[in-house]
Amino acid sequence: MTTGPAHLHHRGTIPRLGRGPLPERPDPATAPGRFGVAGGPDTRLLAGPPRAEGPEHLDRHLDRLGPLQLAGRAPGALRAEVAASGLTGRGGGQFPLARKLAAVATSAGQPLVVVNASEGEPASRKDRTLLTLRPHLVLDGALVAARATGAGAVVVYLHRRHRTASAALEAALAERGPLPVDVQLVDAPPRYVAGESTAVVNYLDGAGALPSRRPHPVATRGVAGRPTLVSNVETVAHLALLARSGAAWFRTAGSAAQPGSNLVTLAGDVAVPGLVAEVVDPIPLGRLLATVGGLDAAPRAVLVGGYEGTWVDGEVAWAMPVERGALSAAGVSLGCGLLAVLGLDHGGLATTARLLAYLAGQTAGQCGPCLLGLPALAHAFASLADPGATRADERRVHQLVAAVDGRGACGHPSGVALLASSALETFHDELRLRRRRHAHPPAVDGFPLPATAGPRP
Ligand code: SF4
Numbered sequence: 001m002t003t004g005p006a007h008l009h010h011r012g013t014i015p016r017l018g019r020g021p022l023p024e025r026p027d028p029a030t031a032p033g034r035f036g037v038a039g040g041p042d043t044r045l046l047a048g049p050p051r052a053e054g055p056e057h058l059d060r061h062l063d064r065l066g067p068l069q070l071a072g073r074a075p076g077a078l079r080a081e082v083a084a085s086g087l088t089g090r091g092g093g094q095f096p097l098a099r100k101l102a103a104v105a106t107s108a109g110q111p112l113v114v115v116n117a118s119e120g121e122p123a124s125r126k127d128r129t130l131l132t133l134r135p136h137l138v139l140d141g142a143l144v145a146a147r148a149t150g151a152g153a154v155v156v157y158l159h160r161r162h163r164t165a166s167a168a169l170e171a172a173l174a175e176r177g178p179l180p181v182d183v184q185l186v187d188a189p190p191r192y193v194a195g196e197s198t199a200v201v202n203y204l205d206g207a208g209a210l211p212s213r214r215p216h217p218v219a220t221r222g223v224a225g226r227p228t229l230v231s232n233v234e235t236v237a238h239l240a241l242l243a244r245s246g247a248a249w250f251r252t253a254g255s256a257a258q259p260g261s262n263l264v265t266l267a268g269d270v271a272v273p274g275l276v277a278e279v280v281d282p283i284p285l286g287r288l289l290a291t292v293g294g295l296d297a298a299p300r301a302v303l304v305g306g307y308e309g310t311w312v313d314g315e316v317a318w319a320m321p322v323e324r325g326a327l328s329a330a331g332v333s334l335g336c337g338l339l340a341v342l343g344l345d346h347g348g349l350a351t352t353a354r355l356l357a358y359l360a361g362q363t364a365g366q367c368g369p370c371l372l373g374l375p376a377l378a379h380a381f382a383s384l385a386d387p388g389a390t391r392a393d394e395r396r397v398h399q400l401v402a403a404v405d406g407r408g409a410c411g412h413p414s415g416v417a418l419l420a421s422s423a424l425e426t427f428h429d430e431l432r433l434r435r436r437r438h439a440h441p442p443a444v445d446g447f448p449l450p451a452t453a454g455p456r457p
Helices: 058-065 075-085 097-106 126-133 135-149 163-176 197-204 233-250 285-291 314-319 324-329 348-360 368-384 391-404 412-426 428-435
Strands: 112-116 153-158 182-187 228-232 262-268 276-279 301-304 310-313 338-342
Touching (some): 075 135, 112 197, 126 233, 135 228, 153 163, 153 197, 228 233, 310 314, 348 412, 368 391
Parallel strands (some): 112 153, 112 228
Antiparallel strands (some): 301 310
16 A cells, blocks of 8 residues: 555564564465454444444344343343453453452442443544444443443443434434433543543542542442443443353454454554454454555554554564454553554654654643653654754653653553653664654654644643
């Protein structure tokens, strides 16, 4: 799909984060394995009508999957089924869902389920796509979560400005009529960190949607002190299928270490930025990019897991399996499932500088690393993308990465540090050319940033 200067194309391995090598795949473009887009035969969450038909209505949902039978199913038995499935959170944390369910169900107070649809990653579309196309699957999953925890109420925390998704969910609720639990929709604020679980709970408690250190996990003491399950839309939708088909079926997708299918969003230099695909078997990324991404060869690099994810060299990324377990073993998190492609015509340093400027502006400045460190890091990194960047500029970036990594009340500074440090490793050839005052490829346009982008004044 793209062409570009081969001398800029670093052939390397996963950056320093790697704990082990990724399994080699002989021919990524033709490797076997199931995956697909909405309406495709090799899908689970996205099975059903194609995207062009819009939201799946209740009658079709029931024709396809049958009714959700929860009456008579003991909450403990449901939780045991989830534990046997090995389902982990698909919002980024990859935390075992069964442990959260157990903590919520067994803690004092009236449990609450929060379906987190805020999807703060600017380029991610998977949760919005699920809400838009399969709203009844998400509602079924919320009912399973409520049953498994004993919750009598569900909050869907979403962006009203995503009108198509919001309207699809409201229409689905109207089709359902009375439900066994109260369902309330709450409009989430447009901030990168607003979807972090403590930020969600703080917002529902009437405070700002900002992360905070809490004395207890939200699963045991969350909204108004109630045990609160905060779970991502995709995770919840998996519950709808798991409750129908069981743990053994669930485990026939994914890997033994990370069972189940995964939704991914393609972004950047691909044929259709924002396209959501479902990976059922751990196929090589190259096959996905060749089949639905419009690429015919490895790109310059891929940003894996979100804007606070890991830059991976394009050749390495082409062969790497889209599978949470193998990626985790190599030190890379699939996170929210974002796979943002940097083509050979575009520059990694300039693109990273643009993302860092955005991320530095997405905090409330509550903690030192965000108040001072992230803006300084964004500023220093921008200098690396200028002509004549020096080794001193590079050293300054390394110092700032070390200064913010692991600091603050939430993972935001560490995520920003990961983005910057993986860029330094993956794009070291660009740095060398920069020091020689060579012309430099520009940032890619296809990594969207909301209108609020930019550092705080
Ligand atoms: S580390 Fe940053 S984003 Fe996280 S709570 Fe503190 S100020 Fe907010």
